[in-house]
Structure formats: structure tokens, C-alpha cells
Amino acid sequence: MSFSPLIRQLIDALRTLPGVGQKTAQRMALQLLERDRSGGSRLALALTQAMDGVGxxxxxxxxxxxxxxxxxxxxxxxxxxxxxxxxxxxxxxxxxxxxxxxxxxxxxxxxxxxxxxxxxxxxxxxxxxxxxxxxxxxxxxxxxxxxxxxxxxxxxxxxxxxxxxxxxxIAHGVPLGGELELVDGGTLAHSFSGRRPITL
Amino acid sequence: MSFSPLIRQLIDALRTLPGVGQKTAQRMALQLLERDRSGGSRLALALTQAMDGVGxxxxxxxxxxxxxxxxxxxxxxxxxxxxxxxxxxxxxxxxxxxxxxxxxxxxxxxxxxxxxxxxxxxxxxxxxxxxxxxxxxxxxxxxxxxxxxxxxxxxxxxxxxxxxxxxxxIAHGVPLGGELELVDGGTLAHSFSGRRPITL
Missing domain, CATH: 3.40.1360.10 (Dna Topoisomerase Vi A Subunit; Chain: A, domain 2)
Structure with a gap:
């Protein structure tokens, strides 16, 4: 596994992104280099501008x-x-x-x-x-x-x-679209104590 | 949902990475801006150097x-x-x-x-x-x-x-650590036709 120094540096830098491990960083780096150099340059520019400019x-x-x-x-x-x-x-x-x-x-x-x-x-x-x-x-x-x-x-x-x-x-309770049997006891208890009369 | 222009530009640029959608790109952008500006700048530099330098x-x-x-x-x-x-x-x-x-x-x-x-x-x-x-x-x-x-x-x-x-x-066959009942028929057929005598 010997990447050339610039590629290794790019892979290491990509791993600072949340949720990106070694394998994903390799795939990202090689995909940018093989198929989307302009996208990579655009990302570099956007990063520089945002890191310097956003307060x-x-x-x-x-x-x-x-x-x-x-x-x-x-x-x-x-x-x-x-x-x-x-x-x-x-x-x-x-x-x-x-x-x-x-x-x-x-x-x-x-x-x-x-x-x-x-x-x-x-x-x-x-x-x-x-x-x-x-x-x-x-x-x-x-x-x-x-x-x-x-x-x-x-x-x-x-x-x-x-x-x-x-x-x-903000209210605690059962999330919409969920199923009661999958909701944890604490959340269900909150949804009972926070119950409201139905307005028709 | 109104991000400021530089942040929106960064989110769009992050979406060029393989496997990164809108939600992940938002999380990456805000995490870099909130917690790791130097990492973001390092990534920008690594991208620029790799996109320009790697052939x-x-x-x-x-x-x-x-x-x-x-x-x-x-x-x-x-x-x-x-x-x-x-x-x-x-x-x-x-x-x-x-x-x-x-x-x-x-x-x-x-x-x-x-x-x-x-x-x-x-x-x-x-x-x-x-x-x-x-x-x-x-x-x-x-x-x-x-x-x-x-x-x-x-x-x-x-x-x-x-x-x-x-x-x-290269040989086709059952991958190591897998279970036969989970292997597809085509692969299993290859592993049978490619069988080899056991050398003791």
C-alpha cells in the first residue's frame, strides 16, 4: 500500500471530515483525481473561502x-x-x-x-x-x-x-411515523405526562 | 433553511465527494467551521496540491x-x-x-x-x-x-x-469468512468448477 506523498497527504486531510475513515478517504481522493479534478479544485476554493471568511x-x-x-x-x-x-x-x-x-x-x-x-x-x-x-x-x-x-x-x-x-x-413524546412498541419507556412516559385534550 | 452564501457554496462543493449527500455535506461544513478550521484549511491545501500536482x-x-x-x-x-x-x-x-x-x-x-x-x-x-x-x-x-x-x-x-x-x-469462488448458504449460485458454481486437490 504505497501511495505517493501528495495522494497520502490528501487522504489524511480528508479523514478530518466527520464520518470519513481510511477506506472512504481513499475512495474520495482517487475518485476526485481520476474523474473530477475541477470538482476537487472547486472544493479547495470553497474550503479556503469559508475557513477564512465565515465568522x-x-x-x-x-x-x-x-x-x-x-x-x-x-x-x-x-x-x-x-x-x-x-x-x-x-x-x-x-x-x-x-x-x-x-x-x-x-x-x-x-x-x-x-x-x-x-x-x-x-x-x-x-x-x-x-x-x-x-x-x-x-x-x-x-x-x-x-x-x-x-x-x-x-x-x-x-x-x-x-x-x-x-x-x-420543547415537548418530548413519540415521533411521528414511529411505532409505539419501538419507542423507549422514558419517551413514552413523557408522551403520557404531556398528553393534551383533543380539540374537535 | 437559509445558509449564508459562503457556507452554501461549501456545502455544494462537499457534495461532489462520492457518497456525500445534502445532510452529510451540511454536517461536514458546520463541523469544520465550528470545530476544526485548521483541518479545513489543511484539506483545502492538500486538495489544491493534489489536483494540480498528481498525474x-x-x-x-x-x-x-x-x-x-x-x-x-x-x-x-x-x-x-x-x-x-x-x-x-x-x-x-x-x-x-x-x-x-x-x-x-x-x-x-x-x-x-x-x-x-x-x-x-x-x-x-x-x-x-x-x-x-x-x-x-x-x-x-x-x-x-x-x-x-x-x-x-x-x-x-x-x-x-x-x-x-x-x-x-484471478480465481472466482467463495470469499473467506463467508457462509455457503449466503453465497450466490454463480459464485458457488465457480468455486466448484475451480476446486483443487488438498495438499497435505
Missing amino acids: HCRLCRTLTEDDLCPQCADVRRDDTLLCVVEGPMDVYAVEQTGYRGRYFVLKGHLSPLDGLGPEAIGIPQLMTRIAEQGTFAEVILATNPTVEGEATAHYIAQLLSNKGLIASR | HCRLCRTLTEDDLCPQCADVRRDDTLLCVVEGPMDVYAVEQTGYRGRYFVLKGHLSPLDGLGPEAIGIPQLMTRIAEQGTFAEVILATNPTVEGEATAHYIAQLLSNKGLIASR
Whole structure:
């Protein structure tokens, strides 16, 4: 297995991509070299421009190359609603729900074992953002439904509780299209305790 | 779902990689931007250098940035054996077997429906290579065990038959570690017709 140095360097670099191991990186490298050199050059240019150019939105801290991201720059959005998420990917997930309020992007979740406290994930900036904006009536805590995400949501909810703001948590329950017998007990318990009357 | 232009450009460029769809490309782009900017820049550099610098080996036509690939430049290899494969990836696969002869890399396989005849995949260059080298005693046809790969192997074998060279085909049979009941009938038939006496 002796690749020439430039090819070996490309394979190693491709392995930095999430979910790409040695075999996949080899296939990617050789496919680009054999069949799509222009695609490879285009990818190199896009990477350089993005790594150098993309920073964080001044208000919500999601990824963008502008001062404000498209969501924060849009004046038609609801300034009374703020949605707190763990990362930029979550913004795009929540956008699909039709939510049209504002966002704040944390740097992950609280994780004391990894030394990630409130400052590390940006909770002070979140409180400053809420205070400076002054128009938010409800803060939707859309951190992940994991132990750390729940803890982060509860921590923020406690900070918000004495500011007259509604802190809400996204509902846990059975996912659409699933089958009850395949849903874990914890989720099913949440879906029972969160049951709602049917409105006809 | 509104990504800023540079991020959208990066996501589109990542989709040129084999096996990467929209969702995976998004995850890759945001992960690089959030967690590994230096890795992203390193990948951009490696891509640029490889796309500009890597060409084909003068003798075997595999991918390399040098005049000769490591396999062709190695003087200790057996000059009586030539292994013909469909692409550069196959060279690295065959190397794992311990084979230490020479290689010739075709540009895929014969595919008349796609307009790929002997010239398109480099069979004339293969014959020139064999004639110029003059030392090969056996040509191992290691094209893929597909209909097109078999046809390509048979076509080359016919060309070689009146040159006093042995043209051999890699064996078809049951793969190691598999179970007989899961092997398809065609493969099992090959493994029966290719059976060999057990040497104790």
C-alpha cells in the first residue's frame, strides 16, 4: 500500500471530515483525481473561502460571513420569541418547523466533567442579549433531549425565572411515523405526562 | 433553511465527494467551521496540491505526482509478471495480497453501450507496454468480477494468445469468512468448477 506523498497527504486531510475513515478517504481522493479534478479544485476554493471568511453572527452567534445572519437580519421576524439551541445545525433544523422568531446559539451544552461551565458555552452572552433586546416575552429552550441538554435548559430556565420571562421547553413524546412498541419507556412516559385534550 | 452564501457554496462543493449527500455535506461544513478550521484549511491545501500536482505514472498509468509510481520505480519487483487492473484503487487492493510484480492500470472496463472501446480504456497502450518491456511471461487479468470486467479480461486474453504469453484470470469462488448458504449460485458454481486437490 504505497501511495505517493501528495495522494497520502490528501487522504489524511480528508479523514478530518466527520464520518470519513481510511477506506472512504481513499475512495474520495482517487475518485476526485481520476474523474473530477475541477470538482476537487472547486472544493479547495470553497474550503479556503469559508475557513477564512465565515465568522459568527453578532446577535445570535450562528455561523455567517456577514455581521448579521439571515435570521437576525430579517426585520419581519417575531421579536418576542427567542429560541436557544446548542449549535448552528440546530438553527437549520428548527427553521424547518416554520418557527419565525429569533435565535441564540450556545457553544454546545453544560458538561462539568469536560470543564464546560456556563461561561464556556456562552450563557452570560445569552443573558446580555436578552437584556439588551428587551422585547422577548418567551424563551424556547430547544437544547437536545439528552441529559446534558436537559440540564442546560433547566439552568437557563432558573436564570430566566426572576426576569418575568416565560421559559419553555420543547415537548418530548413519540415521533411521528414511529411505532409505539419501538419507542423507549422514558419517551413514552413523557408522551403520557404531556398528553393534551383533543380539540374537535 | 437559509445558509449564508459562503457556507452554501461549501456545502455544494462537499457534495461532489462520492457518497456525500445534502445532510452529510451540511454536517461536514458546520463541523469544520465550528470545530476544526485548521483541518479545513489543511484539506483545502492538500486538495489544491493534489489536483494540480498528481498525474499518471509513465509506465503503469496509475496516479502519482512523479514520473514513475512507487511500484514501477522499485527495481526489486518481478519483471516477468504483469497485473492488469481497472483503476488505481485496485492497485492498492492487489498490493495487500503480497503480489510483487508490475501493474498496468486501465481506464475502467470495456463498455460498448457507453461508447468505451479498447482505445478509450487504454488497451493499445497495454500492448505497447508489454512489447516494449519484453520481459513479461504472464499477464494476470485482475479486472472486476462483473460482466464488463470479464468481457475486458477475455478481450485482452485473445490479444495476448498469439504472443506466447500466459494470460491468467484471478480465481472466482467463495470469499473467506463467508457462509455457503449466503453465497450466490454463480459464485458457488465457480468455486466448484475451480476446486483443487488438498495438499497435505
